[in-house]
Structures are given as structure tokens and as C-alpha cells.
Amino acid sequence: MCTEVHASQHLPARSWYDLQHQITRCSYHERLGDWDEIVAIVDEVAPEAARRQYRALHTAVLCARARARAHQGRHQDADDDLARAVRACPRSAVDPLIVLEASKGLCATLRGQTRDGDLHFERAAAGCSAIGHRYHEKWIGELRAGATPRDRVAVTRRMELDTTEAAFVLNDVATILGAGHSLDLMAHRIVSLLESTGLRSRVTIERESDCEYQPDPSACCETAADGSLQVRLRGSDRRIDIRVAEVRSIEEFSFLKSLTDLVHAAVHRTVETEHEDSDQNLWPLTAGSSTDDAVFRSPRMIELIRIAVRLASTDLPVLITGETGTGKEIFARLIHDNSRVKRGPFIPFNCATVPRDLVESQLFGHRRGAFTGASETFGGVVRSAERGTLFLDEVGDLDLSAQPKLLRFLENGEVQPLGEARPQQVNVRLVAATNANLEALAREGRFRQDLLYRLGVAVIVLPPLRERKDEIPALASFFLARSAAECGRAGVRLADDFVAALLLYDWPGNIRELANEIRRAVALADDGMVLGARHLAPDIARPWHTRTDTEPVPDTGFPEIRVRLDQSLAQAMSTLEDQFIGHALRATGGRIADAAQMLGLSRKGLFLKRRRRGLVPPTDEPHVADA
Incomplete structure (x- = not known):
């Protein structure tokens, strides 16, 4: 009768309390041994719990169905449910972990793997003792008694872990926790842990550089339909993928889930530490810094x-x-x-x-x-x-x-x-x-x-910007990043001559004028563009373009060289060497030995420099070289 009434009416979405009540129903039918009813209840509840991201509840119902299927002899289906429960289980809650361990113990024992079952039951009981959970402790005892054969008296004790092996494992764990800043070191220790298990032959690692820049490190875990699991590490312009193929057993899933939780903790710890250091060393970080028009560095x-x-x-x-x-x-x-x-x-x-x-x-x-x-x-x-x-x-x-x-x-x-x-x-x-x-x-x-x-x-x-120009490069970088985010531009960078032109201008409008000029330049730029002095407003770029005329050089009576600043250091050095060599040769009437002495070089050193620049005729090479 109730079923007919329910079917004839529109019911609202099930509340959390209603979904939680289904766990109580599963416990009731578990005492009755009505495994089919438990499977039916979970088939109805699990999708809703997953959709609404009730992770603890989702874990509990999956474990209930796994125990029911294990009693039915459907051990592969039970393992699949436990694998889903491992993925859904929140690591911050203790109760779901206890239920998950106890369910693993029951499924392993019913499958005939009594040693593994004892191990999981002991871990679940230890968790109950740690938090004083008497109800779960009694439930685990009943679960264990119902699964263990009556004629079993001795309990197989857990094998002792070698101290040296334990030290190596703990060292790898500690290194991973402290290596969030170094993707290579973290990846090396993750692979080291994986290779110490039976997963060794199924582990592959792939590295890639020149990826899109990412300032903070991150880690994510992905599972594929073919049963493989991948841990992806990202940071700066690097990417490292660690893939484990054919992950099938519940133990392998549990191990890899714990490992990915460890990696996540390491990455978050690194990011939080860097932000704490930033809070202590960069002054100030004021409220509203995302809209402020200043960054103070001098x-x-x-x-x-x-x-x-x-x-x-x-x-x-x-x-x-x-x-x-x-x-x-x-x-x-x-x-x-x-x-x-x-x-x-x-x-x-x-x-x-x-x-x-x-x-x-x-x-x-x-x-x-x-x-x-x-x-x-x-x-x-x-x-x-x-x-x-x-x-x-x-x-x-x-x-x-x-x-x-x-x-x-x-x-x-x-x-x-x-x-x-x-x-x-x-x-x-x-x-x-x-x-x-x-x-x-x-x-x-x-x-x-x-x-x-x-x-x-x-x-x-407050001094004007022209009196604290040492802040202009930092200000320019800050405004570039903010303007690029505002305008949706990616990969925009500032060339050296752009910053040099900013340094030559006096900025009567101070920081506000600088911010607006960079915002204008970024708005007109394309993705990946390198902004140069030519992209600045004419008034701002004028001191850069007329810089040789604005600073008269006093007459000292000696030959002088003017070097343009809008060229690379290698080009400038090449020009200087050509000018010095030419002047020395003119001053000494072309005498190689005297010119080399004037330049502070040996004759061979001067010859090699001239040859690199194509200043030595081919017929002269043997003669000069022999000399």
C-alpha cells in the first residue's frame, strides 16, 4: 500500500537524513542476512550520494554492498565496490575509514584470505580504540566472528617489518613531504616507493618542459577506464606524469590512494609555506592589493x-x-x-x-x-x-x-x-x-x-616616482601581470628597451600614470607579444629615442666611443672590440706588435681576434701565425 502511495505522488529530492536512514536499513537487513535487499537499497542510494558529493555516506553504502556481495560469493563485484569506496572515502573523517577497513577484512576473509582479513580487522579495531568508538568496536567483533570459520582458534600475527626497510620507506615519505618545491625530487621518491612494491614493472614516467607557466606547484590523480592510475605533477614550465598500469586489487588502489594523498599534502604544504614566507618578507601585503596602484620595493x-x-x-x-x-x-x-x-x-x-x-x-x-x-x-x-x-x-x-x-x-x-x-x-x-x-x-x-x-x-x-625609479621594474612587472589578467592576454612580456624607456621618463603623473600606460600597452597587444619601447606612447618614449642628445659628453681630448643601449650585450662587445682594435692599429701605423702591446694582448691574441672578425687577409695568415 505504501509503495503504491509513494509511486503515485511527486516526492521532493531525498534529504541527507533520508539517505543516512538507508544505511540503517542496510544494517538491519545485514543482521537478517537479506543480501539481495541490501544490494537493491545501495543501487538506489549510491548514485544520489555520489551526485550530491556526500562522500562519507557514499563510502558507507558502497561498503555495505561490498559485504553483501561477498556473502553472495560475488567476490569480484565486492572488490569493485571496495575500489569505488577507496576513491570516495574522505581522508579527513575517521568513521568511513574504519568501516572501509572492516569491510576489506570481511571480504578478504570470505574469499579465503584469512591473513589479509585479520590484518584489516586489526587496523579497523585499532582505529576504534584510538577514538574510543565502542559501537564500531562491537560491530567489528560481530563482523569478524561471523566471517571467521568456527574451527579457527589461532590468529595469524602480522609479519614484522624489517627496521632497515621501514627506515627507507619513512625517508622517502619525509622527502616527498619536503620536496613540493622540486618536482624532480618528488617524482624520484614517488617512483622509489612504487618500485619497492609489486607495482614496479607497471610504472612508467614521462617528463615534459616548455609547458604553460604555472607559478605554484600542483598535483592531481586521474584514473582511466583501462584500470591505470596517473599522478600528474605540475610546476613552473614542467610537467611529470607517473602512470601505474593495470591497477586491479583493492590493496593496490588503497596504496596508490594513500600515496596521492601524501603528494597532495606535500604540494599544499609547499604552497602555504611559500605564502607564509612571502607574508613575512614582502612588505606590505595590504587589503585590496589586487586593486591598489602601487607596489613598494625601494x-x-x-x-x-x-x-x-x-x-x-x-x-x-x-x-x-x-x-x-x-x-x-x-x-x-x-x-x-x-x-x-x-x-x-x-x-x-x-x-x-x-x-x-x-x-x-x-x-x-x-x-x-x-x-x-x-x-x-x-x-x-x-x-x-x-x-x-x-x-x-x-x-x-x-x-x-x-x-x-x-x-x-x-x-x-x-x-x-x-x-x-x-x-x-x-x-x-x-x-x-x-x-x-x-x-x-x-x-x-x-x-x-x-x-x-x-x-x-x-x-x-611620499616621494614622487622620479625620485624612486628603482621601483619602476617591479611596478612594471606587477602592472603587466594585473593588466594581462584584466584584458585576457596570455604570455605578454616586457623587452629590456621597454623598461629602459620607462626609467628615462620622469612620470609627472607618478604611479597612476605608469599603471595606465602599461594597461594601455597590454590592451593593444596580442597573446605572446614582447612589448618594446615602440609600443609606448610618443611622449613617454621620447626620452629613449632622443637619449644621445640629452646627455652631452664633455670633451676630454681623448677618442671616445658611444654605444647604443638598445642592442644585446654581445653586439655591444663586438662593436667595442672592433673600435679598440681599429684605433690601436691606426695609432701604431699598422704595426701588429705595438698595437697588441697597446691593447694588452699578445701578437697571437690580436691575430685571433682579427681573424674571428674577418680582418685578416688569407695570404697574411701563415705569416702572422708563424710570427
Whole structure:
């Protein structure tokens, strides 16, 4: 009757609890010895558990079907189920591992391999004892008693592992765990472990270079329909495939699954360690680094960052000065991220973009009806930064009428919205920035002197990019990688003359201008293109193309050589040698011995250099060589 009702209705997708209940049904039918019913239940449940990635549940039902099929004498089908269970079993959960080991023990014992069965039962029981799982411990005992022949009294003990062999195995395991940075070393130790087993004749290894670049190492395991298993290691431009053919038995699957888990652990450990080292050695890694327009590398900037981090731990207002595009907002965010209020909001406010009539109400808020057009009460930017950081950009452009209220806020932490009778207390950290000379503005009466003193308790002066050009190569690489990702370009690289041209330009727009120029060049590039100086905007490339005229060489009275920088080192050295040899021969009237002495060479050394350059007529070779 129930079956008919169920069949006639639309039921929702089965819940996890319903699927878990099927394991209980399997246990019930296992006590009754109803193996066909267990197989039918699992045939229905296993695909759903696999589809929804309930790995522990999937492992349990596969093991139940394997035990049922072993009792039916279908040992090959049971082994296939156990192999699927090994693949599905999550290594982070203990219960599925215990069930899997006990199921292996039952299947092996029913197949007549009592020694292997005892070994798996002992491993399952040891797992139960380790976590104090009394129910599973009792279940394993019942399972073992039901599978073991009645006349068996003695239990075959596990063979002892030779200490030397154990030491070799542990050494290989330790090396794999520590060799995530070296694919070749890891592959060598993996093959060493495989060759110490019966899989030796079925192991093949394949290496390939010049693959697509991959910064972090990775490992993956794949199984094929023909029963082979492949471990693929990737890192940098290398790929190593380790293939094991004809993996059939459950023991082989278990061994290879454990080995691949070990490789995954080694790779993840290496990646995490490298990232930890990066966090400790590269300063800073601030929040929002994927959108920041700066990467700081020079000692001068790193020292400024250290100062900013120290100031962040205080409640002092900080004033950041510098030309536009030097990274003032990045420093402001750095201070916020290292302050006591880092969990609060970071609110930027540009004083130059708000009309002077609205600055006061925007900063400090207003009540409804406080002035014409104030149809709603507005709390103000300062109060919106409560328990956080307010970043006042271009504070030098703040209207004089709003400066007294800002001063009161700095001194007492109070703001008084327009239309309110009483001031309100706020808890806000203030960081201000400007590209103007506030002292000059104060002398001209355009900025309050007392506000300058209050803002300038701690001042950070950011140098322009032209004064820290040693950062340009690192910045260029950073912006290239980011722009290539934004524009979907692969394999774009920077030529030496591109970076040299960047170094010759003065960058009035500083880091922002550099970022935009590289973004433009990458957007116009094709995949795999090498960007040269010719791909830069004309204004930026002009110092590079006119570099020989911009630096006059003082007249010393001696012959001089000019060498172009847009050529390889080998070409430049060849040109220099030709010029030196030609000058020495002219100065000595063609006398080989005197020219060689002038150049600091032997006669034969000078002859060999001239011959390599085709400067020696064939008729002269024997004569000069003999001399």
C-alpha cells in the first residue's frame, strides 16, 4: 500500500537524513542476512550520494554492498565496490575509514584470505580504540566472528617489518613531504616507493618542459577506464606524469590512494609555506592589493611603510603629503588596516569634489529642514566612519568655513550637524592627505594655521616616482601581470628597451600614470607579444629615442666611443672590440706588435681576434701565425 502511495505522488529530492536512514536499513537487513535487499537499497542510494558529493555516506553504502556481495560469493563485484569506496572515502573523517577497513577484512576473509582479513580487522579495531568508538568496536567483533570459520582458534600475527626497510620507506615519505618545491625530487621518491612494491614493472614516467607557466606547484590523480592510475605533477614550465598500469586489487588502489594523498599534502604544504614566507618578507601585503596602484620595493618606501605601521597603532591624526598618484590613499588604507579600528569602516572623502556650500553638511550632517533642500536628515561622513577611519583626501582644498568644525572634531571628538542644538561625540580615526603645500596656504590665509598644527602631528611625505625609479621594474612587472589578467592576454612580456624607456621618463603623473600606460600597452597587444619601447606612447618614449642628445659628453681630448643601449650585450662587445682594435692599429701605423702591446694582448691574441672578425687577409695568415 505504501509503495503504491509513494509511486503515485511527486516526492521532493531525498534529504541527507533520508539517505543516512538507508544505511540503517542496510544494517538491519545485514543482521537478517537479506543480501539481495541490501544490494537493491545501495543501487538506489549510491548514485544520489555520489551526485550530491556526500562522500562519507557514499563510502558507507558502497561498503555495505561490498559485504553483501561477498556473502553472495560475488567476490569480484565486492572488490569493485571496495575500489569505488577507496576513491570516495574522505581522508579527513575517521568513521568511513574504519568501516572501509572492516569491510576489506570481511571480504578478504570470505574469499579465503584469512591473513589479509585479520590484518584489516586489526587496523579497523585499532582505529576504534584510538577514538574510543565502542559501537564500531562491537560491530567489528560481530563482523569478524561471523566471517571467521568456527574451527579457527589461532590468529595469524602480522609479519614484522624489517627496521632497515621501514627506515627507507619513512625517508622517502619525509622527502616527498619536503620536496613540493622540486618536482624532480618528488617524482624520484614517488617512483622509489612504487618500485619497492609489486607495482614496479607497471610504472612508467614521462617528463615534459616548455609547458604553460604555472607559478605554484600542483598535483592531481586521474584514473582511466583501462584500470591505470596517473599522478600528474605540475610546476613552473614542467610537467611529470607517473602512470601505474593495470591497477586491479583493492590493496593496490588503497596504496596508490594513500600515496596521492601524501603528494597532495606535500604540494599544499609547499604552497602555504611559500605564502607564509612571502607574508613575512614582502612588505606590505595590504587589503585590496589586487586593486591598489602601487607596489613598494625601494628601501626608502619600505622605511616609510614601517613608520606608517608604527603610527597606525596610535590614535594620532596622520597627514600624508605628496604629488598626485604617489599612493597616498594606499598608505591611508595601510594605516587603517594596522590600527585598532581596522574592523570598522574606511570612509574616503575628497574635499575637492564637493561644492563649498555643501562641504559642511556632507562632512558633519544636517537635520531635516536645516536649510533649503534638506528634505531628509543626513548623519554626515564623519559619523558614518564611527569606530573606523575617515580619510580626507585633498584636505588643502577644504573650504575655510568648514575648517573650524574640523578643528573642533580633532580636538574634542565632537561634531555638530546643521540644525542640531547640541554637539555629538564620535569615535573616528582621521587620516588626511594633500598634494598642496599647506604651510604656503596658511601663510596666504587660505588654510587655518591651528588646523595645520593639529593635522600635522605626524606627517608622512611620499616621494614622487622620479625620485624612486628603482621601483619602476617591479611596478612594471606587477602592472603587466594585473593588466594581462584584466584584458585576457596570455604570455605578454616586457623587452629590456621597454623598461629602459620607462626609467628615462620622469612620470609627472607618478604611479597612476605608469599603471595606465602599461594597461594601455597590454590592451593593444596580442597573446605572446614582447612589448618594446615602440609600443609606448610618443611622449613617454621620447626620452629613449632622443637619449644621445640629452646627455652631452664633455670633451676630454681623448677618442671616445658611444654605444647604443638598445642592442644585446654581445653586439655591444663586438662593436667595442672592433673600435679598440681599429684605433690601436691606426695609432701604431699598422704595426701588429705595438698595437697588441697597446691593447694588452699578445701578437697571437690580436691575430685571433682579427681573424674571428674577418680582418685578416688569407695570404697574411701563415705569416702572422708563424710570427
